Amino acid sequence: MTGINAKAASVRFENVSKVYGTKVTAVDNINLEVKAGTLVTLLGPSGCGKTTTLRMIAGLEMATRGRIFIGDKDVTKLPATDRDVSMVFQSYALFPHMTVMENVSYGLKFSGFDKAETKEKALAGLGLVGLTGYGARLPSELSGGQQQRVAVARALVLEPQVLLFDEPLSNLDAKLRRQVREEIREIQQTLGLTVVYVTHDQEEALAVSDEIVVMRNAAIAQKGTPRELYEAPADAFVADFIGExxxxxxxxxxxxxxxxxxxxxxxxxxxxxxxxxxxxxxxxxxxxxxxxxxxxxxxxxxxxxxxxxxxxxxxxxxxxxxxxxxxxxxxxxxxxxxxxxxxxxxxxxxxxxxxxxxx
Structure with missing residues (x-):
């Protein structure tokens, strides 16, 4: 690892809750810290609150109570457009009518870069994910793994303070999942990025994480390094969920x-x-x-x-x-x-x- 990226920032939740309507509590009074330059995975079964937590970091959901910090900045009430984060979605969300280069360049066009800078950054992004020479292709001409790498490149070129992944490998077969997760981890470590990563796959979480946060029923069941959670689970739920x-x-x-x-x-x-x-x-x-x-x-x-x-x-x-x-x-x-x-x-x-x- 080359060290922490200069732009990488910590993420901190202070007593954060998210309630829909009057009865549905999606996230219940959680405290969480993601250190700058680390990859932290939110792991848990469907409906446990992990994706809602990720979306609150992104500003796609607003906290009902509590405060959220990115670095030293209180972003609790800021919209997604005013937060320096990028998100890689489960569905890739690529524009099918645009080339790979156009997809990767898309966000840069709204960030004040001229054409030469945009092209240079987009080419560098494709190089980081091993897709040099693929710029002229359409997404439909790529494999699932290659499409996922395009989505990663598009997020990386914006040089965000925090990079978010929402179930990024769920559409890939087992062999590709292993390959792409290794690539994501290598990029994160090489560039010193702060990454928050959501998955329900225990093996995936163990493989990529500096720290894992296991969630259950809208709350944090246990957090720690992969080894700590695997070898010293706090209770039966964590023991059975982190590996058999x-x-x-x-x-x-x-x-x-x-x-x-x-x-x-x-x-x-x-x-x-x-x-x-x-x-x-x-x-x-x-x-x-x-x-x-x-x-x-x-x-x-x-x-x-x-x-x-x-x-x-x-x-x-x-x-x-x-x-x-x-x-x-x-x-x-x-x-x-x-x-x-x-x-x-x-x-x-x-x-x-x-x-x-x-x-």
Whole structure:
């Protein structure tokens, strides 16, 4: 990364709410800070408030309560035209009758640049997204991935303080999604841009983000780095939404400093308590952190219900006294088969305790 772009600005929400009519609360009293030069993803299921939050940054929706800052400037009441932000939409929103060059140049024509400057900036923008030489083509002559890159170039050439992405990869197939998300991340890091990125795709969020903000029911459920959210989810919702997780009911039987002893069926396990008291809790364990051994051992007795070969790994559905879990193992040479008796245990850094009930 070359450092923070001189124009890149932070974004700050102070107790911001958005209410439609008298009853529908789309965003409920959120506080949020996006540091200059970082990529922050708003992640969550449909209807959680992430797109409304993005649109309030853009000025396409106005906050009902609270204040929004871009840099040190209070933009809460400013219209979209007076905010130095650019947005890349899910639909690309390219003009079909204009060439690629004309599409990328469109916003520059209203920004006070002469023809020579406009052309120079548009060519530079196409170069940034790997589309040098495509300027004369129409959008219909491009692939979906290329059209998305044109939309990114059109936003980049305006050199905004903040660049916004609304589900930018949802119209692409899996292979293109991976490719374009890598390109977006590379451009963001190379240019030191402030980016706020909305998606409902957990893998996409983990791949591109400096920080992820998980939203649920119009509020922020948890925010942190991809690793923090994946390895230390705050509750069952975050654990299951950021990657797949087995949620196993346990009993915290003893506390010793910041360590807890938990009982799972007839098996006991020690791990950080994360501030939870004695009593019922849940253990969140990623499928890759499950351990299975043949026969009886130190762990929980279980039986293989399903065994699926997926090339680079084996996937198992396993039933124990506490319920059914999903495990992923790298050993494809000597797999378990349906009906095998196994013992379940966990990787040393695998499981984390979370509250028994949703917060």
């Amino acid at each position: 997780a087995n949620l196993i009911p346990v009993e915290i039987t003893a506390l010793d400093g910041d360590m807890a002893t938990v009982r799972i069926a007839d098996y006991t396990h020690r791990l950080p308590s994360r501030g939870l008291p004695q009593g019922p809790a849940k253990l969140a364990v990623r499928p890759s952190r499950m351990r299975l051994v043949a026969g009886q051992g130190d762990g929980v007795a279980a039986v293989i219900d399903k065994a699926t070969y997926v090339g680079s790994r084996m996937e198992y559905t396993v039933t124990a006294a506490f319920g059914t879990v999903f495990a992923v193992l790298d050993d494809v040479a000597t797999p378990f088969t349906v009906g095998d008796a196994v013992t379940i245990s966990f990787a040393a850094s695998g499981p984390v305790l979370i509250p028994a009930q949703a917060s």
